Amino acid sequence: MKRLVRLLVAVCMMCAFGQVLAQTTSLEGKKVLFVYGGWEGHEPRQCMEILKPWLESQGANVVLSSSLDSYTDEALMSSLDLIIQTWTMGHLTAGQESGLTKAVRGGVGLAGWHGGLGDAFRGNTEYQFMVGGQWVAHPGGIIDYKVDIKDKKDPVTKGLKSFHMKSEQYYMHVDPSVKVLATTTFHSQPESPWIEGVVMPVVWKKHYGKGRVFYSSLCHSASDFSVDEALEIMKRGIAWAALSRQQAKEKEE
Numbered sequence: 652m653k654r655l656v657r658l659l660v661a662v663c664m665m666c667a668f669g670q671v672l673a674q675t676t677s678l679e680g681k682k683v684l685f686v687y688g689g690w691e692g693h694e695p696r697q698c699m700e701i702l703k704p705w706l707e708s709q710g711a712n713v714v715l716s717s718s719l720d721s722y723t724d725e726a727l728m729s730s731l732d733l734i735i736q737t738w739t740m741g742h743l744t745a746g747q748e749s750g751l752t753k754a755v756r757g758g759v760g761l762a763g764w765h766g767g768l769g770d771a772f773r774g775n776t777e778y779q780f781m782v783g784g785q786w787v788a789h790p791g792g793i794i795d796y797k798v799d800i801k802d803k804k805d806p807v808t809k810g811l812k813s814f815h816m817k818s819e820q821y822y823m824h825v826d827p828s829v830k831v832l833a834t835t836t837f838h839s840q841p842e843s844p845w846i847e848g849v850v851m852p853v854v855w856k857k858h859y860g861k862g863r864v865f866y867s868s869l870c871h872s873a874s875d876f877s878v879d880e881a882l883e884i885m886k887r888g889i890a891w892a893a894l895s896r897q898q899a900k901e902k903e904e
């Protein structure tokens with residue numbers, strides 16, 4: 652009996668270790684283009700400086716870029732596993748947009764958060780089609796709000812419980828085809844009383860061609876990443892999106 656218990660404990664430990672290993676090694680050897688810039692209010696550099704050391708600690712090879720022209724560099728784009736972008740209120744030229752969307756369609760993952768992905772290029776509809784949503788308002792500005800985990804089985808949100816943010820609660824126009832992992836419920840504001848009770852996606856994943864796209868509307872500023880759940884969701888979402896090209900290749904074989 653004792654032997655059986657020991658065996659069961661060993662199996663459980665191996666399973667737990669395997670899960671952690673799967674999460675921590677998915678970035679090993681992956682080439683990541685980290686594009687940061689745009690509106691300074693979202694602290695693109697500070698946010699990049701939080702995530703880059705973690706990416707490197709996971710074995711990723713991070714290429715930094717503060718220019719959207721990186722999207723027109725075909726040799727670079729075709730060498731990537733993942734693009735992380737934090738660039739608010741910019742504009743993509745036709746060449747930049749087609750370079751980016753072509754890469755993701757072909758199997759490069761894309762991950763980002765808040766306005767850096769979800770309010771990046773208001774005039775670029777193909778880009779928005781790829782991301783799966785576009786910011787339109789943050790009623791009340793910086794407020795206390797709750798994030799509810801909608802999908803408790805998905806690896807990105809598994810094991811996490813509802814949590815609170817003091818930040819911008821993003822009201823978005825969202826593509827109904829996205830897989831929603833977490834939501835938030837709005838309360839009416841003096842300027843927008845009709846939003847009372849609206850349940851809005853906060854975290855989602857989707858596909859665009861062969862590419863995996865991950866988005867979280869959390870983290871208006873770099874300090875918002877100090878909320879453990881917000882940072883953990885971002886890390887897990889990045890790890891999921893980074894497996895995009897690998898999965899695409901495996902399907903071809």
Ligand SMILES: [Zn+2]
Pocket residue numbers: 693765766819871872
């Ligand atoms: Zn913001």
